[in-house]
Amino acid sequence: MERRKELPKILKIELSNQFIESLRPPKEEVDVQKPYLFLHEREVQKSGEIEAVNTIFLTNKECPFKCTMCDLWRHTTDEPTPEGAITEQITYALERLPDATVAKLYNSGNFFDGKAIPRKDYLAISQQLAEYNHVIVENHPKLTGTYIHNFRDMLNGTFEIAMGLETVHPRVLPKLNKQITTDLFRESTEFLLKADVDVRAFILLNPPFLTDEIENIEWCLKSVEFAFAAGVTACSIIPTRAGNGIMDQLEASGDYVKPRLEALEFVFDEALKLKKGRVFCDVWDLQKFSDCNSCFEQRKNRIEQMNLTQTILPRIECSCRK
Numbered sequence: 001m002e003r004r005k006e007l008p009k010i011l012k013i014e015l016s017n018q019f020i021e022s023l024r025p026p027k028e029e030v031d032v033q034k035p036y037l038f039l040h041e042r043e044v045q046k047s048g049e050i051e052a053v054n055t056i057f058l059t060n061k062e063c064p065f066k067c068t069m070c071d072l073w074r075h076t077t078d079e080p081t082p083e084g085a086i087t088e089q090i091t092y093a094l095e096r097l098p099d100a101t102v103a104k105l106y107n108s109g110n111f112f113d114g115k116a117i118p119r120k121d122y123l124a125i126s127q128q129l130a131e132y133n134h135v136i137v138e139n140h141p142k143l144t145g146t147y148i149h150n151f152r153d154m155l156n157g158t159f160e161i162a163m164g165l166e167t168v169h170p171r172v173l174p175k176l177n178k179q180i181t182t183d184l185f186r187e188s189t190e191f192l193l194k195a196d197v198d199v200r201a202f203i204l205l206n207p208p209f210l211t212d213e214i215e216n217i218e219w220c221l222k223s224v225e226f227a228f229a230a231g232v233t234a235c236s237i238i239p240t241r242a243g244n245g246i247m248d249q250l251e252a253s254g255d256y257v258k259p260r261l262e263a264l265e266f267v268f269d270e271a272l273k274l275k276k277g278r279v280f281c282d283v284w285d286l287q288k289f290s291d292c293n294s295c296f297e298q299r300k301n302r303i304e305q306m307n308l309t310q311t312i313l314p315r316i317e318c319s320c321r322k
């Protein structure tokens with residue numbers, strides 16, 4: 001309670017890493033020799049073909065950035081990842097996953113953070129992925145540099161980097177504590193495109209500090225347009241969630257409101273209408289944004305089908321929408 005009273009004062013300045021971390025619930029127990037999750041999915045590629053994707057969520061050192069809305073630190077370690085651990089994890093997952101043509105290595109942070117993914121492991125990692133036609137990793141725009149060329153050259157297939165743009169709202173982006181600007185995102189994308197690396201953007205619906213529904217919809221779509229204009233081939237829209245400590249406090253103080261499923265459906269339809277590239281909608285924990293049990297599953301299925309087909313499907317009718 002004491003902290004809640006302090007929050008409005010702190011919001012006048014930007015939230016510090018230390019303050020954000022001080023409100024966190026404990027991390028999950030993780031084993032650095034095992035990925036914390038891996039899954040087999042299908043995803044439409046830039047070519048329009050639907051390909052099988054093996055996604056591995058690696059366990060490694062926590063991201064050095066401390067974004068306000070982030071909860072990815074839950075499955076990370078505090079210590080630098082030891083050499084060889086990442087390749088162990090990839091072996092563990094690949095032994096249990098079926099064949100696929102695309103590999104995603106998501107590491108709750110930045111692939112090119114040497115403390116998370118030891119640079120000495122790049123070659124071994126690329127050899128493990130030799131059979132894949134396309135490899136996708138995630139990375140912070142600030143960690144864009146020529147070391148990316150080295151890893152790209154080690155791969156047999158094409159390479160893609162997913163970067164968080166989050167929002168282009170000029171007042172909100174600095175408050176996310178992500179340490180980026182829209183210019184930095186654009187310049188990093190340009191650098192990667194010149195290096196023959198595809199880029200996808202993560203974009204938030206309802207970031208903290210933006211609470212009006214119409215504004216949230218508008219800024220989400222503006223952010224999608226910005227990302228496509230910068231040259232990304234795909235945008236993933238993520239409904240912002242509470243649950244990491246600071247976001248719960250921001251919700252309590254009225255500085256964050258969760259998006260309604262209906263708003264997410266609306267931005268997804270509108271972003272697809274742009275026809276500028278692929279648009280995906282993140283369905284993880286989607287139930288959080290639904291108020292109706294009767295239509296939820298059908299609405300989730302609709303979104304999943306739209307992710308796969310990239311076409312706008314008819315809305316699900318339900319008495320909750322009247």
Ligand code: SF4
Binds near residue numbers: 064071073164178
């Ligand atoms: S850069 Fe990504 S992983 Fe790191 S704190 Fe921000 S959202 Fe989380």
Ligand SMILES: [Zn+2]
Binds near residue numbers: 292293294296318320
């Ligand atoms: Zn309903």
